[in-house]
Structure formats: structure tokens, C-alpha cells
Amino acid sequence: MPNAIAAFLDSLPETRRPRLVLIALCLLLWLPGFFTLPAGDRDESRFAQASRQMVETGDWVRIRVGEEERNKKPAGIHWAQASVVTVLEATGLGSRADIWAYRIPGLLGALLAVVATFHWGRALVGRRSAFLAAALLASGMVLVVETHIAKTDAALLGLVTVAMGLFGRAYLTPAAFTARQAAGFWMVLGGAILLKGPIGPMVPLLTGLTLAIVDRRAAPRGLLHAPWLARLRPGWGIPLMLAVAAPWFIAIGIATEGRFFADAIGGDMLSKVGSGEEAHWGPPGYYLATFGIAAFPASFLVLMALPSAWRDRLRPASRFLLAWAAPSWLVFEAVATKLPHYTLPVWPALMLLAGGWAMDPLRRPAPRWLFWLAAAALCGTVAGLALAAPVLFWLADGGADLWSFLLLPVAAAMIWVVMRFARAGAFARAGLAAVLFAVPVYWLVLGAVLPRLYAPWISPHVAALLERSAPGVTAGDFGVLGYAEPSLIFAIGRELHLLRDAPGAVAFLEGAPGRVVAVADRQEAAFRTAAAGLRLRELGQVSGYQYVRGRPVVLILYRVEP
Known part of the structure; x- marks a missing residue:
């Protein structure tokens, strides 16, 4: 291995401006596809459309998609x-029709999580290890995907990481933990x-309970030993936490006459606990x-x-880091509904453990079987991405794309370099090399392959066809039968009519001149x-693949001839 590469990797954790380097790394990892990927189904389009309607209606209390109340999550995102x-609209830099505008809070939340992992991780594992941990977090596949989806989880990760960083400071140095820091925590x-x-x-609560139990052994006569608890000032901290959230909860309870709580608790949260919501059971x-795939390429070091x-x-x-990760992980495993991003709030703890191990010159080597399991996760994931890209293009669009084949040499180089460092015992270099190789991998997958596909992005193509074939038709004069994905509402507008059956579609066409149905x-x-009995005119059709249902679909646009 050329000494120059090793020297460069060794110099990264020693940089004089680690936060700037980490921010630049995050942007390199996350910006591919950020502006070019269309709105996805279903959650991203639902979240974005609800936020768009807040801007359009001026109602910042109730959450709606079209005319339907969306009483599932609070209004923060x-x-x-x-x-x-x-x-963005006030400055002329973007508009409410740009899906990337709704992704910015998630990206900023993820950025906050990475910087906070480094900032507070220094006291837990040291500066160099915290830098490696933050870089590993930034490259995790699920987090990279979440920065491209306009919803809550990346933003939540940022706040949880800050809160746990403050908690960690209170645990390690309770005497130095100030009231201002406690206020920030709550x-x-x-x-x-x-x-x-x-x-x-939930995450700090489970962490605190776990620490109180395991630390009890060190207390005299088995008494509770938690000096950090008093320094967190829960007596006024819990009311402060509730005061931040309570005004909106009171307002939404009044505005929906209690329906929000019935739907959010009974219809959303409890259904996820007891059964696999929307077929997301595991x-x-x-x-x-x-985990080996979800946290690629960081999982390579975490497992070992x-x-x-x-x-x-x-x-x-x-x-502290184990108490942060283990109990919350077990809760997520126990919940019936499983989605890869649910465990994100414990990832910073896992990355800090991995960074501390990789940077420790006296570390205990991982068992040989675990080394090869971790290597298989890394190599198998990148090889799978490299092979899946051209296959996906062929299956979806029936053709080949040069960009999709470029993943093959990148994957081969990544495997060769990372495994060579790892087999030499240079695990910190291997981790940083994996992170840097993840940059071209994500650039090709998210920035080149996915945006160039045609079949998955049905809704933008329908909106473009409507604009070409029936210019001037508004969302209120457009109806859809047999395709009700929220991305179409985001692409067309909230006045779009979702039609239930064929007679209803005919009645909609006859209701006013110039109307169009898909x-x-x-x-x-x-x-x-x-x-x-109508003189129908076909305006065109859009063929694609409805990936949330796993089936092809063709939408034909019609209007009535005068």
C-alpha cells in the first residue's frame, strides 16, 4: 500500500479544523441526488405535502394531506x-414545488448529529476516535438515505445526539455540569x-435506568448511586421539556377535538408496537x-x-455508551413494526465504541470468525450495490446505462484497499478508507443511477404530460382513478381529485368543461x-413501476371532446 495513502488517512483525525472537515465530508456523501431525486412514496411525499399545505393555508397547527387529516406525528418537522x-421563496432560491427544500431540515439534523458525535465524543473516547466515529456515522447507508427523504428521522437523530452528549457529560463529570447545560438537555x-x-x-430514559441499575453495585448498602441525576435537575427540567412541546399539543387537541391523540396513539403508535404496520413486520x-447492510460501511468496525x-x-x-445503545436497541427489536431507520438514535454510541476500538493501540483483536463476518458484510454490500445497479436499470427501463457499470471498479477498489488495511491490523485506516470510498459509491447510486431511471418516477411524468397535453388545467380540474400515491398530490396540487370508481370518474369529467382524468x-x-356515451380523447399515457405495490402501472389521460 503506498505510504502516501496511509499518511493521508492518518492525518485526517489530526486535522486542525475537524468540524469543517466533517461538514465537507458530509456534503460529499449526502448531496448526490439531494436535488435531483424526485419526491418518493409514500412517507416523503406525505410529509412534504403536509408542510406545503401549511405554507399555502397559513394553518400551522393542523396537519393535512389534501383534505385528509394526518394525525400521526407532531408538527415539529x-x-x-x-x-x-x-x-427560500422569500430569497428566490427555491419554491414550495421543490422537493429538495423539504429535505433540508433532515440534512441539517444529520449534520448536527455528526458534529455532536465528534464534539461530545471527545470526552468519551478521545479526539481522534471521536473524529473517526463521526465520519463513520456520516457514511452509514441508512443515514445517507434518510438525508434524501423529507421526514423526521434524520432531524430526530440530531436532537437525540445532542441530548445524549449532554447526558454523557453529566454522567462523566457531574460536578462540572451546569444548570445551563441541564436546561439545554431538557x-x-x-x-x-x-x-x-x-x-x-425514551433513549435517555432507558439509558438512565440502565446506568442506575448497573451503578448500584458501587453504592454503599445497595443504595441508588446516580449523582448525574441531580445535576440534570429533573425537578424543573421535566416541566421545561413539557413546556416546549405542550402549546402545540394543546392547540392540536382543541383544533381536532381530540382526534389527533386518538389517531396518533391508538392508530399509529400502538399499531406499530403490536403488529407490523403497512406490512413492515419483522x-x-x-x-x-x-445491521451489516444498514450501517455500511461503518458496520465493518462496529461489529468487530x-x-x-x-x-x-x-x-x-x-x-455509558453501552447503556445508550443496548436497552433502546432491545426495545426496537421488541416492537413488531420494523424499519431500518428506527435504530438510528443509538448509532452514535455504536460508532463511538467502534472509533475507540479502532484507534486503541492496545485493543483486543476481534475473534477471527467475527472479523470475517464483518468483512463479508462490507464486501457483500458494496458488491451487491455494484451488481444491482445495472440489473435495476435493465429491469426497470429495459436498457443499459454506462454510469451503473462504473460501480464495479469502484467496488473492487474499495474491497481491495479496505481489506488490505484491515488484514494488516490498521483498522482506523481501514475505516477511514471505507468512508472515503463510500463517496463515489453514493455519488454513482444516488446521483447518477437512481435519478436517471424512468419507471419509478410516475408522478412527475404524469405532471409533465398534463402540462404538455392540457396546458392551463389546474389541479382542481384533474382527477385520478386507480393511482392514489401521495407523490402525485405533491406533483399536481392539493386540489387534485382522487376518484373512487369508474362512474365517479365519468361524473367528474362531465362536471365541468376541460377537465382531465388519469x-x-x-x-x-x-x-x-x-x-x-362520451366522446373521449386520449391525451397520452405514462408507463412506470409502482414500487410501493411492486407492480407495473400505466396511466392514460383522457378528456371529453366538446
Whole structure:
């Protein structure tokens, strides 16, 4: 291995401006596809459309998609998204029709998480290890994907990381923990409640309970030993946390006559706990089994670091990080609904454990079987991406694309370099090399391959066809039968009519001159039968792949000839 490469990798954690370097790294990893990927189905388009309607209606209390109430999550992310859109429109830098505008709060939250991991991680594992941990976090596949989806999880990660960083300071140095820091801790948790309800406070709560139990052995006569608890000032801190979130909860309770709480708690949260919501079920152990892919390429080091972290659990820093990660992870494993991003709030702790292990010159080597398991996760994931890209292009669009084939040499180089460092025992270099190789991988996948596909992006193509074939038709004069994805509402407008059946589509066409309907191929026969007495004109059609349902679809646009 050329000495120059090794010297460059060794110099990164020693940089004089680590935060600027980490921010630049984050932008290199996250900006590919950020502006060019269309709005995705279903959650991203639902969140973005609800925020767009806040801007359009001026109602910043109720959350709606079209005319339907969306009583699932609090309004925090919608406020952030609507605020960004308002600023962009005021400065002329963007508009409410740009999906990337709604992704900015998530990207900023992820950026906050990376910088906070480094900032507070220094006291836990040291400066160089914290730098490596922050870089590993930035490159994690699920986090990279979440920065491209306009919803809550990347923003929540940022607030949870800040809160846990302050908690870690209170645990390690309680005498130096100030009232101002305690106020920041509780206010950040209040903001987390406004983003995703109880998930944010759950992480420090489980961490605190775990620490109180394991530290009890060190207390005289088995008494509670938690000096950090008094320094967090829960007596006035918990009311402060609730005061941050309570005004909106009171307002939404009044505005919806209590429906928000019935839907959010009974219809959303409890359904996720008891059953796999929207077919997202997974057995206990799902997150452990998929971590090698979800946290690629960081999982390579995390898996090897875990045995050593457990052996070092008597060290306060290791004990805190394990208490941060383990109980919340077990809760996520127990919940019936499983999605890869649910475990993100514990990732900073895992990355700090990995960074501390990789940078430790006296580290205990991982078992040989675990080394090869971690290597298989790294090599298998990047090889799978490299092979899947051209196959995806062929399956989706029936052709080949040069950009998709460029992943093959990048993947081969990544495997060769990283594994050579790892087999030599230079795990810090291997981790940083994996992070740097992730940059061209994500540039090709998110910046070149996915935006160039045609079949998955049905809604933007329908909007473009409508503008070409029926200029001047507004969303209120456009109806859709057999295709109700929220991305179409975002692309066309909230006045779009989602039609239930063929007679309803015919009645909509006859309701006013100049109206247009889009009919899915599965409903076309029934529609033509119901419209037998009309002079229909076909304006064009859009063929694509409805990936949330796993099936192809064709939408045909019709209007009535005068």
C-alpha cells in the first residue's frame, strides 16, 4: 500500500479544523441526488405535502394531506420544512414545488448529529476516535438515505445526539455540569417530542435506568448511586421539556377535538408496537441481522468492536455508551413494526465504541470468525450495490446505462484497499478508507443511477404530460382513478381529485368543461364502459413501476371532446 495513502488517512483525525472537515465530508456523501431525486412514496411525499399545505393555508397547527387529516406525528418537522420553504421563496432560491427544500431540515439534523458525535465524543473516547466515529456515522447507508427523504428521522437523530452528549457529560463529570447545560438537555428533548413524540425522551430514559441499575453495585448498602441525576435537575427540567412541546399539543387537541391523540396513539403508535404496520413486520433480531447492510460501511468496525466494548464495560465511558445503545436497541427489536431507520438514535454510541476500538493501540483483536463476518458484510454490500445497479436499470427501463457499470471498479477498489488495511491490523485506516470510498459509491447510486431511471418516477411524468397535453388545467380540474400515491398530490396540487370508481370518474369529467382524468390500466375497461356515451380523447399515457405495490402501472389521460 503506498505510504502516501496511509499518511493521508492518518492525518485526517489530526486535522486542525475537524468540524469543517466533517461538514465537507458530509456534503460529499449526502448531496448526490439531494436535488435531483424526485419526491418518493409514500412517507416523503406525505410529509412534504403536509408542510406545503401549511405554507399555502397559513394553518400551522393542523396537519393535512389534501383534505385528509394526518394525525400521526407532531408538527415539529412540518414547522421546520415550512420555515425553510418560506425563507427560500422569500430569497428566490427555491419554491414550495421543490422537493429538495423539504429535505433540508433532515440534512441539517444529520449534520448536527455528526458534529455532536465528534464534539461530545471527545470526552468519551478521545479526539481522534471521536473524529473517526463521526465520519463513520456520516457514511452509514441508512443515514445517507434518510438525508434524501423529507421526514423526521434524520432531524430526530440530531436532537437525540445532542441530548445524549449532554447526558454523557453529566454522567462523566457531574460536578462540572451546569444548570445551563441541564436546561439545554431538557429543551432539546422537548424539541424531540415535537418531532416524533416519545422516541426522543425514551433513549435517555432507558439509558438512565440502565446506568442506575448497573451503578448500584458501587453504592454503599445497595443504595441508588446516580449523582448525574441531580445535576440534570429533573425537578424543573421535566416541566421545561413539557413546556416546549405542550402549546402545540394543546392547540392540536382543541383544533381536532381530540382526534389527533386518538389517531396518533391508538392508530399509529400502538399499531406499530403490536403488529407490523403497512406490512413492515419483522421478527426480533431483524436489526441485528440487517445491521451489516444498514450501517455500511461503518458496520465493518462496529461489529468487530462490540466484544471489546463489552469487556470494557466497567470503564465509565464504555458503560455509558453501552447503556445508550443496548436497552433502546432491545426495545426496537421488541416492537413488531420494523424499519431500518428506527435504530438510528443509538448509532452514535455504536460508532463511538467502534472509533475507540479502532484507534486503541492496545485493543483486543476481534475473534477471527467475527472479523470475517464483518468483512463479508462490507464486501457483500458494496458488491451487491455494484451488481444491482445495472440489473435495476435493465429491469426497470429495459436498457443499459454506462454510469451503473462504473460501480464495479469502484467496488473492487474499495474491497481491495479496505481489506488490505484491515488484514494488516490498521483498522482506523481501514475505516477511514471505507468512508472515503463510500463517496463515489453514493455519488454513482444516488446521483447518477437512481435519478436517471424512468419507471419509478410516475408522478412527475404524469405532471409533465398534463402540462404538455392540457396546458392551463389546474389541479382542481384533474382527477385520478386507480393511482392514489401521495407523490402525485405533491406533483399536481392539493386540489387534485382522487376518484373512487369508474362512474365517479365519468361524473367528474362531465362536471365541468376541460377537465382531465388519469385512469390506471386496471380500471380502464370499467371506465370505458361507464363512459360509453362520451366522446373521449386520449391525451397520452405514462408507463412506470409502482414500487410501493411492486407492480407495473400505466396511466392514460383522457378528456371529453366538446
